[in-house]
Amino acid sequence: MSPIDQPGEFRKRGIRRVAKGYIDSGHFASIEWLIKRHGKVMDAGVALPGETPSSLPDQPIYRIYSMTKPIVAAAGVILMERFRLHLFTPLGSILPEFQDMEVLNADGSAERAAPIMIEHLFTHRAGFSYNFMPDCPVGALYLSDGLVNDGGCTLETFANRAAQFPLAFQPGQRWHYSIANDILARVLEVVSGQALGTLLQNEIFDPLGMKDTQFFVPESERHRLMPMYGRSLDEILKAAEATAPLKKFDVDDAYPYDKPGVFARGGHGLFSTADDYIRFAQFTVNGKTPMGAPLVSRKMVDFMWHNRLSSEQLPYWLGPFPSPGYGFNLLGRVMLDPGQAISLTSEEEGGWGGAAATYYWVDRKEDFVGVVMTQNLGSLSPMRTDMMAAAYQALD
Secondary structure, eight states, X not given: OOTTOOHXXXXXXXXXXXXXXXXXXXXXXXXXXXXXXXXXXXXXXXXXXXXXXXXXXXXOBEEOGGGHHHHHHHHHHHHHHTTSOOTTSBGGGTSGXXXXXXXXXXXXXXXXXXXXXXXXXXXXXXXXXXXXXXXXHHHHHHHHHTOXXXXXXXXXXXXXXXXXXXXXXXXXXXXXXXXHHHHHHHHHHHHHTSOHHHHHIIIIIHHHTOTTOBSSOOGXXXXXXXXXXXXXXXXXXXXXXXXXXXXXXXXXXXXOSSOTTTOOOSSSOOEXXXXXXXXXXXXXXXXXXXXXXXSXXXXXXXXXXXXXXXXXXXXXEETTEEOTTEEEOSXXXXXXXXXXXXXXXXXXXXXEEOTTSOEEEXXXXXXXXXXXXXXXETOOOTHHHHHHHHHHHTOO
16 A cells, blocks of 8 residues: 555545446436534545546536435524524414414215324425325325426415325324425424524524535526436336436426425425535534524524434335434434434434435534535435435544
8 A cells, every 4th residue: 555545535535436326327417425423524525437627517516306305404493592493383373374284084084183293394294295105195186286297386286285185094103204304394483583594594604605506506606507408207117127227317307496486395405516515414412603602592503403213213214215223303313323324424423414415414413414416316226325425434
């Protein structure tokens, strides 16, 4: 081993090897990563076909899909800190359209739903669903209506439309991935008196210095927006194989970049960069801004990290895929038992991913955070967890 090949540096090159392997095999057009430990960059890079780093814009902007959810949830935690929001509040007392809901049973019968509580929205236990959930009659209703993919309606209209559909199960009964964060986002608008984008700008983006994160991309910065690759939902549902051919895919109607003041969601919709999102990830370690100012108290940070699913609700399943060892807190996944995990992680590691294969993790014990950015909608490749595993292997 040469002097420059010290163990830490050698292991860090393993992160690049993982990314480059996925690029060379044709799974992704590009992969960017940014990893920090103790607030300092541990590793960063970009993998592209061949050796053409100049083909990537400076500070690429990505559609982060469900990595929107933890940011919106964090805004909810900030409002909880100010006693503007409580987990025990019935949703119907804030959004009356959700007061008298029904549950659609598997046999087609309906029954009156128990009240949805605000905590259920944070933890995907409210009874909502998603349009891509297999064997879910309520998800099929969303799909036929076009609800989730309608990028032309406001968040208020989205919530009003969602209230017209039955629930998939009784609130509190189980974890089921869903539009719950979109409804939570509408709650935040009502209790704060601000549009969602304005609320996030004031409470999270400005304090953390997330200068490129919004629900739209300014015209002057659109040259930095990365192209999307992937497949339509119909294609994914018909053949969910992880090795789908890499092809460009237009998502502008469902995920518009040019509708400020109109398009905003709680479950997807944000545009961001690796540098911006690592700032959010670092914030969730201790609740502080890069300058050390607290946005939420130390005890509230601890509070938001605790698992909220009962043992009967574990492991939670994301569609047909289980997440053994993980629980779910107010922001996303949290590792409870690494002895059950199916990829390298650590106790209390947490984070979330997006539909276009973006990913982030936070390990508070190691003060270790990472972000992986790419754009491949519907990819089932293990790239994201392989990148996290390679990063864990590089720890001294």
